[in-house]
Each structure stands twice: as C-alpha cells, then as structure tokens.
Amino acid sequence: MTVRLDVRQQLQSCEFRLTWGDGQQLLPIPLPQPIVLMEAYQEWQRTYLNFYRAFRGRVVGVGHLTEVDDRRAQLVKAEADLLSEFHQWLRSPKLSDLRQQIAHLAKECSLQAATQSGPTPSLTIFLTCYPIELERLPWEAWEIGKELGTVTAIRLARTPDQIRAKPVKATRQGRNRVLVILGDDTGLDFKADREAVQGLSAIADIRFMGWQPGQDPTALLTDITEAITDSRGWDMLLFAGHSNEAATGGGELAIAPNLTLSVHELAPSLVVARQHGLQFALFNSCSGLGLARSLIDLGFNQVAILREPIHNQVAQEFLVQFLRGMAQHKDVHEALITAGQALKLEKNLTFPSSALVPSLFCRPGQPLFRFRKFGWREWLRQLRPTRRQALALFGVAGLSVWLPVQGALLEQRLWSQAVYRRLSGQTAGVVSPHPVTVIQIDETSLVKAGISEPVPMNRAYLAELLDQISQRQGRVIGVDYLLDRPIQATEDQAIAAALGRAAAQGTWLVLATMSTAQGEWSPILPEATFPSPPPRWSLAGDIWVNQSYLSVLNPWEDPTQEPLPFAYLLALGAELNNEPAATVPRPTPQNSSPLITQVVEYLDAQGQAYTDLFSKRSRHHLMTVLGYWVGQWWLQPVIDFSIPPAQVYQTLPAWQLLEDSTPELNLENHVVILAAGGYGEAGVLPGQDNWPLPAAVRHWRFWQDNPAVSLQTITGGELHAYMVHHLLTRHLVVPIPDLWMVGLAAILGQGTAIALQRTAMTHRQGYLLLIGATAAYGVLSLQMYVSAAILMPWLLPSLTVWIYALPAVNSLKAEEQRTRLANA
Incomplete structure (x- = not known):
C-alpha cells in the first residue's frame, strides 16, 4: 500500500494532505506557519x-560563526x-485525524502481514515537502510509530514533488556491481571510504575511479561518463567528496580541484545507466537535497x-554503518x-x-534496492550465453x-601426440613382457607360394606357417583368418594336423x-575335421576391430557363451602361459571342458575377475x-598410434619364415x-582388412625411412598387435568425451569472460592471456596423454x-578506442 503525505507552505499556513491506496485521501489540514520551528532550525544549523x-561541501552565506568555549553543549541544546x-x-490537535488514519493503516498492514510469511511488516510514508525550507527539517526524527503505539514499524521516505521520467523495469542479473566515484579530495582523506566500500567485495564487483594529480580534467570527465554508461551496467553508484546544492543544475559535484559537474550535465549518462539497471545512488557528501530530487526525477528508484x-x-x-547493513542484504531503507x-x-x-x-529519497511504488544474494541460481544465470x-x-x-568430426579430430590428435613424443624425447614407452610378432602373408608370399586365389586362404599354406611358428617355440598364436567353412579335404586335413600338433605342445591357440548377419557366431573350425x-x-x-578404439570386454x-575380443584372448594366453602353477589350465586335446570355461573358473578361484586382469579400463x-x-x-x-610401431610389434613376411631366412628367430x-x-x-570382403594408415603411424613410418613399409594402409593384424601391446603393458588411453569438455569449457569460458570484465586489463593483455592459456592447455593435454x-x-x-571470452576481450578493445578518441 502506498501512503503519501504532502506538506506545502501556503500564504498563511502549512497544509498537510494524506493520500493512500486507490485514491483515498483526507481533507487538507492547515497548520500555522512554524515560525518558531524555523528559527530553532536556523539556530541548530548555526551551532552545527x-x-x-x-566539511564535504563548500557552503557560504549561512551566517556568522561565533566562537564559544563549549560548542558541543550549544549543539546538543540546539x-x-x-x-x-x-x-x-506535529502533535497539533489539528493533525489528530491524520495520526489516527496512519495508525489505522499501520494496523491494516499488520493484519495483512499476519496472513503471509515474510519479513516484519512496516508501513512507509512517502513525504513530499515544499518549499525547500520545510524539506530541510529532520522529518526522519518524527517517530510517529512510537507516538501511536503501533506494532507495525512506520518508516518515512522522502519523494520529490516532481517526477517526470517513467519507471525503468531494467534490472541487472549476475554479480552485483558498484561504481565508486571519488571526487575532489581537497581537505579530505578517502582511505576510510575505500576500506568501507571494499567490505562489499565478497558480494559485489567494485570499480573505483576519480581524479588523480596531473590528470587532464577533460579526460576525467570522459572517463566518468564512459564508466557510468558501461554496457554491463551498475547496481549502485556511490559518490564521495565535495558537493553542494545549486539554484540551477540539480546540484553540483566537485570531481577535481576547481572542476564541478552538475547533475544536469550528467543526466544523459545517468539515464543510460538507469536503462542498464542502475537503481540506487548514494551521495556521501554535503547538501544533497538538490542531487536527490534531480536523480529521482531522472528515473532513479532510490x-x-x-x-x-x-x-x-x-x-x-x-x-561504514550504511554499507555494513547493505552487506547483510538489508534494503537501502533498513540500512539507512x-x-x-x-x-x-x-x-x-x-x-x-x-x-x-x-x-x-524514493520513487513510490518501486521495490527497495538491496544487493542480490549470489547463490547457485544466480551463478547459473550468469553462465547463460x-x-x-x-x-x-x-x-x-x-x-x-x-x-x-570425432574421427578426424582423433586422427589429428594422435598425430600431434606422435610429434610431441618425438620432439620431447618421450618415445620410449613401457616394454611389453611378451613381444608381439605379426607374421604377414603379403603379396610376395602369395607369389612365392603360387597362390593365385587367396580367398579363402590356402589352408595347407597356413598349416606350414603354423608348424614353423611351433618349431620356433611360439606358444601363443592367433590366426586372423576365418576357418569356419570346410573346403578341399586335403587342405582341411593339413590345417587340422598342424593345429593338433600345436595343441599337443600346449600352445595357446x-x-x-x-558375428554373422543373423547375429550368430561363426564356428572357429569345421568340427567334423577334428576328433576333439x-x-x-x-x-x-572375435576379430572385429574399430580402427580407432580398443576392443573391450562386456x-x-x-564369456563362455559370447566370444571375447581376439586381442584380449592373446594377451590372456600370454599371461597364463608363463604361470608356473600346476593348477593353471592348459590347452590340450584331452580337456573335458571348454578351455575358456577353465580359464574363467581358474581366475575366479584366484580372486581375479577376468574383466580386470589387465586393467579396469x-x-x-x-x-x-x-x-x-x-x-x-x-x-x-583408443588405440595409441602415437607409440612408434617398432616398439609395439615386429613384422615378418611369411615367405621369409618358410624359407628359413631368419634361423636365429626364436x-x-x-x-x-x-x-x-x-x-x-x-578380408571377409575384398580389401576389408586393409585400413587407411593413421596419420600418427604414417609419421613414424616416414621417419623410419624404410621403403618396404606401406605409407597408405595398415592391416587388421597390426591393429590387433597394437591392442595386445596395450593390454600387456596396461597402457589404455581413455578419451574424455568432447561433449563433456565443451560443457566444462563453456563454464570456464564464461568465468574467464567475467574475470576479464572485472580486471583492469588492456585488450592486448586479454589476447595474450587467451592465447597463452590455450597453448598452455594444449601442452598440458599432450603431457597428460x-x-x-x-x-x-x-x-x-x-x-x-x-x-565466451573473445567478446569480453573485444569489449576491452572498444573501450580503449573510445578513450583514445576522447583524449585526441
């Protein structure tokens, strides 16, 4: 409810007019001119x-100051x-109706507040006085609530008799911002003012500005104007220094020695600031009645x-006392x-x-300003792009x-990692306890073996290779060829015999x-060919591979029903092959149950889950x-192609193995x-087993300077070799999803933008900060890998x-350009 009290001086009286609610009002109440009261005020002012x-003002013409011994006593008496x-x-019987009406309104306010949860109820009376002599009286000392004995607190706020600007609904979001203008400090010390304002730093961003010795006055005026009109807006404007009432201009502020600025001169800038959310101004200076009237007229709320x-x-x-209340999130009236x-x-x-x-001074009907509490909702709102x-x-x-896009980015990232490893001398990784050797049936091997149709691969040829591997003590062998369908009997018998001989030697095969198109798993061998x-x-x-990502366990x-990844089983066989315990399952045709079942049961008995044997990753x-x-x-x-292939596996053409050109190979x-x-x-389909060569591997092969290696493709067998190496060395690189990091970067970017806006930094420094931080993060991410x-x-x-951050840096540049133009 809005309650207004208008006190105006007429020819022979002072007229009191009380209005409230929806046009309700009392008849005007005339009181005699307060001649004795005005004389008491003048005496008090002289002694004061x-x-x-x-003083924080330059007031003249207030009468002669008589020196007395006890000025304090005189002031207290005055x-x-x-x-x-x-x-x-104010206790005149003629105002009894007015006081009773105010008491009734206070009671209504109390009853209304009793039905609602909220702060202690209060009734605010908006007081307008005319002329200024009545306005100078200490109306705040009228403790009408105590006189009436009301439960509801009755507060008095002043409002000017003229308010032309429409109320502006614009309010700021995010962290509170306070602009502090320190004026002419002649005879003043602003140290305590600064310390008091700094007490708000926990809940608000504070910017100090003001005159500095040697500063050009024109540049100072430009700086003040630009600061007030900052597009980011302000919540509170504070001026400290000398000020004065003025007959014209709406009040004056001394912003530098011999330089004053009227409110009318600042009016355009203040209107812009109001549109950007500025609601409240505090003038901690002398004789501010003219300032207050002018600013409320311009659209300020308080x-x-x-x-x-x-x-x-x-x-x-x-x-100090006022800002202490504001820091406790009191509204401006409570704080005052x-x-x-x-x-x-x-x-x-x-x-x-x-x-x-x-x-x-307040504009009736507008909410009282208080600093926003910066909780998680405000924090999230501040992050809004x-x-x-x-x-x-x-x-x-x-x-x-x-x-x-993910594939392309991963490709280039692994290439970058390869370059970083080489340049930083970190190419030596963890050596695998079980070296990986890839026996490759290449084009030369096919020609030398006289195989013109390699699909399906000649199984007699595979049998020869298996025998050679067994003779060279190979005890963990993976065959990256499908043998599911029977073909010529001689070839099937040859491969059956070779596998049987290897199994008899305890070889992990x-x-x-x-998986077929019907969702079934192809048999590993035509079972009719084997007695066991x-x-x-x-x-x-399972030989399915993805060129970029490791095949992991589900x-x-x-595992006894669904085949495990091909590379995982090879690494598992290598680990178990070296186990000396007699209870370790061994591959032999005499086994009465599937080998994978024995392996899982053995690991369970050892308290080791097969899924965590190498790494939880x-x-x-x-x-x-x-x-x-x-x-x-x-x-x-991911498959870490940034490791040089030579550290992961060695390759040997099949024809060299058969021709015994490497007799020392064990x-x-x-x-x-x-x-x-x-x-x-x-491949199952022609060419399916030949993958585009990753950029990182191409980098290593280029520096390897070996004309025998391909710079175009990498084979499926080599991909399996990388995966076996990663499992045996427990080197499993986990990628953080781009989407997750983009979300985190959005928060970090907005935080950076906010920090740039709060710091006194040039745009060049801002660019260097962004570039440096980006480069530093790049190096950090490379090393973390x-x-x-x-x-x-x-x-x-x-x-x-x-x-997020670049617009903030560009705004610094724009502000610098405006400053240079103003100083030109």
Whole structure:
C-alpha cells in the first residue's frame, strides 16, 4: 500500500494532505506557519556548522560563526530545542485525524502481514515537502510509530514533488556491481571510504575511479561518463567528496580541484545507466537535497543523501554503518535507518546531531534496492550465453557428437601426440613382457607360394606357417583368418594336423570368429575335421576391430557363451602361459571342458575377475554403454598410434619364415599373430582388412625411412598387435568425451569472460592471456596423454572458451578506442 503525505507552505499556513491506496485521501489540514520551528532550525544549523569545522561541501552565506568555549553543549541544546519544537508542531490537535488514519493503516498492514510469511511488516510514508525550507527539517526524527503505539514499524521516505521520467523495469542479473566515484579530495582523506566500500567485495564487483594529480580534467570527465554508461551496467553508484546544492543544475559535484559537474550535465549518462539497471545512488557528501530530487526525477528508484554539510569523519562513519547493513542484504531503507541509529546511540558523544542528517529519497511504488544474494541460481544465470554464443555453442556441441568430426579430430590428435613424443624425447614407452610378432602373408608370399586365389586362404599354406611358428617355440598364436567353412579335404586335413600338433605342445591357440548377419557366431573350425572339439583346446576370438578404439570386454555377458575380443584372448594366453602353477589350465586335446570355461573358473578361484586382469579400463564403462545408445564411444580406450610401431610389434613376411631366412628367430615368450599382409583381397570382403594408415603411424613410418613399409594402409593384424601391446603393458588411453569438455569449457569460458570484465586489463593483455592459456592447455593435454593415459580434447573446448571470452576481450578493445578518441 502506498501512503503519501504532502506538506506545502501556503500564504498563511502549512497544509498537510494524506493520500493512500486507490485514491483515498483526507481533507487538507492547515497548520500555522512554524515560525518558531524555523528559527530553532536556523539556530541548530548555526551551532552545527560551528561545531564541525571540515566539511564535504563548500557552503557560504549561512551566517556568522561565533566562537564559544563549549560548542558541543550549544549543539546538543540546539538539537533538543529543534526536536522539541518539531514534535510539538506535529502533535497539533489539528493533525489528530491524520495520526489516527496512519495508525489505522499501520494496523491494516499488520493484519495483512499476519496472513503471509515474510519479513516484519512496516508501513512507509512517502513525504513530499515544499518549499525547500520545510524539506530541510529532520522529518526522519518524527517517530510517529512510537507516538501511536503501533506494532507495525512506520518508516518515512522522502519523494520529490516532481517526477517526470517513467519507471525503468531494467534490472541487472549476475554479480552485483558498484561504481565508486571519488571526487575532489581537497581537505579530505578517502582511505576510510575505500576500506568501507571494499567490505562489499565478497558480494559485489567494485570499480573505483576519480581524479588523480596531473590528470587532464577533460579526460576525467570522459572517463566518468564512459564508466557510468558501461554496457554491463551498475547496481549502485556511490559518490564521495565535495558537493553542494545549486539554484540551477540539480546540484553540483566537485570531481577535481576547481572542476564541478552538475547533475544536469550528467543526466544523459545517468539515464543510460538507469536503462542498464542502475537503481540506487548514494551521495556521501554535503547538501544533497538538490542531487536527490534531480536523480529521482531522472528515473532513479532510490537515492540516499546527507542534507547538511557533513564533517569528513562523520561521513566516513555513516558510510561504514550504511554499507555494513547493505552487506547483510538489508534494503537501502533498513540500512539507512540502522546507520542513523548507530550514529545516534554509539557516536552521539563524538558526532552530536549527525543522526539527523541522512535521508532517503524514493520513487513510490518501486521495490527497495538491496544487493542480490549470489547463490547457485544466480551463478547459473550468469553462465547463460548470449544469443550468438548460444548458437555458436550449439554448433560446437553438434560437432562434438558428429562421428566423422570425432574421427578426424582423433586422427589429428594422435598425430600431434606422435610429434610431441618425438620432439620431447618421450618415445620410449613401457616394454611389453611378451613381444608381439605379426607374421604377414603379403603379396610376395602369395607369389612365392603360387597362390593365385587367396580367398579363402590356402589352408595347407597356413598349416606350414603354423608348424614353423611351433618349431620356433611360439606358444601363443592367433590366426586372423576365418576357418569356419570346410573346403578341399586335403587342405582341411593339413590345417587340422598342424593345429593338433600345436595343441599337443600346449600352445595357446586363438582362432578367429565373427558375428554373422543373423547375429550368430561363426564356428572357429569345421568340427567334423577334428576328433576333439576345438573349444576344448583353443579359444574363439572375435576379430572385429574399430580402427580407432580398443576392443573391450562386456562384463554383463557370459564369456563362455559370447566370444571375447581376439586381442584380449592373446594377451590372456600370454599371461597364463608363463604361470608356473600346476593348477593353471592348459590347452590340450584331452580337456573335458571348454578351455575358456577353465580359464574363467581358474581366475575366479584366484580372486581375479577376468574383466580386470589387465586393467579396469579394458572393460565397458557404464557411460560407454550409455554412449552406444546415442551413437557415441564415450570413455572407450583408443588405440595409441602415437607409440612408434617398432616398439609395439615386429613384422615378418611369411615367405621369409618358410624359407628359413631368419634361423636365429626364436618366438618363445612371443605373442604371434598370423594375418594378412596387405594384399588386395584381404578380408571377409575384398580389401576389408586393409585400413587407411593413421596419420600418427604414417609419421613414424616416414621417419623410419624404410621403403618396404606401406605409407597408405595398415592391416587388421597390426591393429590387433597394437591392442595386445596395450593390454600387456596396461597402457589404455581413455578419451574424455568432447561433449563433456565443451560443457566444462563453456563454464570456464564464461568465468574467464567475467574475470576479464572485472580486471583492469588492456585488450592486448586479454589476447595474450587467451592465447597463452590455450597453448598452455594444449601442452598440458599432450603431457597428460603421455603421463596419465588420459586424452583431453583440445580444439573444441578451446574454441568454446574463445566463444565466451573473445567478446569480453573485444569489449576491452572498444573501450580503449573510445578513450583514445576522447583524449585526441
């Protein structure tokens, strides 16, 4: 409810007019001219000025100051006389109806508040006085609530008789911002003012500005104007220094020695600031009645001022008390009342009459300003992007989940890692306890063997190779060829005999299988060819590969029913082959149960889950499975092509193995993969086993300077070799999803933008900061890959940070350009 009290001087009387609610009002009540009261005020003002010597104003013509021995006693007596006359005037019987109506309104306010949860109810009376002589009276000392005995607190706020500007609904979001203008400091010390304002730093960003010795006045005026009109907006404007009332101009502010600025001159800038969210102004300076009236007229919601000339120490004490209340999230009226009470009760002996000076001017019907509490909602709101940033962020997020883009970024990242390893001298990785050897049936081997149709591969030829590997003590062998369909009897018998001989020697054989179009698994061998079922002495390995990601285990599937990855079984065979325990299962045709069942049972008996034998990273993470549902590979380890191939595996053409050109070759303790070596028909479909050469591997092969290696393709057998190496060395690099890092970068980028806006930094420094931080993050991510086996994406997160931070840097540049133009 809005309650207004209008007090106006007529020819022979002062007229009181009370209005409230929806047009309700009392008849005007005339009182005699307060001649004695005005004389008491003038006497009080003389003694007040006589007691306080140094003022934040330059007031002249207030009468002759007579030196007396006890100026304090005179001031205390003058204050008592003034308040006595003032209260006696307001207790006139003619105002009884007015007081009763106010008491009734206070009771209504109390009853209404009783039905609602909220703060203690209060009734605010908006007071308008005319002329200024009536406005100078200490109306805040009228404790009408105590006189009436109301439960509801009755507060008095002033409002000017003229308000032309429409109310502006614009309010700022995010962290509170305070602009502090320190004016001419002649005879003043702003140290205490600065310290008091700094007490708000926990809840607000504060910017100080003001005159510095030697500064050009024109440049200062430009700086003040630009600061006030900052597009980021302000919540509170505070001026400290000398000020004065003026007959024209709406009040004057001394911003530098011999330089004053009127409110009318500042009006255009203040209107812009109001449109950007500025609601409240505090003038901790002298004689602020004209300032307050002008600013409310310009559209401000509240303005706090000191009506009289004020001593420097009193102004500082008031500011400390007022800002302390604001820091406690009190509204400006509560803070001003609290500050006045502190001056009256705690500082009255030191600063008599100082509690009579502060006043609050308000625009009726507008919410009282208080600092926003910066909780998680405000924090999230501050992170909200602009429209352009949101569109850009949406585009980056889309790129981060688009598989072709992910593949290209991963390709280039692994190449970067390879270059970083070489340049930083970190090419030497963990040596595998079981070297990996890939026996490759390449084009030369086919020609030398006279094989013109390599699909399906001649099984008699495979049998020869298996025998050679066995003779060279190879005890862990993987055959990367499907042998599921019977072909010529002689070839099937040859491969059956070779496998039988290897199994009889205790060789861990991993034979290829893959899922068919019907969702079934192909047999590893035509079982009719073997007297003992192959699963009892061999392992069925899924040969499906992804060129970029490691084949990992699915912990929710039964390994005795669903084949495990080909590379995993080879690494598992290598580990168990070296186990000396007699209880370790061994591949032999005499086994009565499938070999994989024996292996799982053995590991369980040892308290070791088969899924965690090498690393917990070698099995599906829950987020990985969830990612599959949306077509993503979240947290699935990548094949680390940044490691030089020579450190991962060695290759040997099949023809060299058969021609005994390497008699010193001993494959004991090796993991041997028998695979295609790059001929055109390799794969279930022609060429399917020849993959585009990763850029990182091309980098190593280029520096290897070996003309025999291909710079175009990598084979499926070599991909399996990389995976076996990673499992045996526990080197599994987990990529952090781009989408996750883009989300984190959005928060970091907005935080960077906010930090840039709060710091005094040039745009050049801003650019250098962004470039330096981006480069530093790049180096950090490269080293994290090497040291911690974590792949943190660089490009899209860095781009996201720039999307948020670059506009903030550009705004610094624009502000510098405006300053240069103003100084030109």
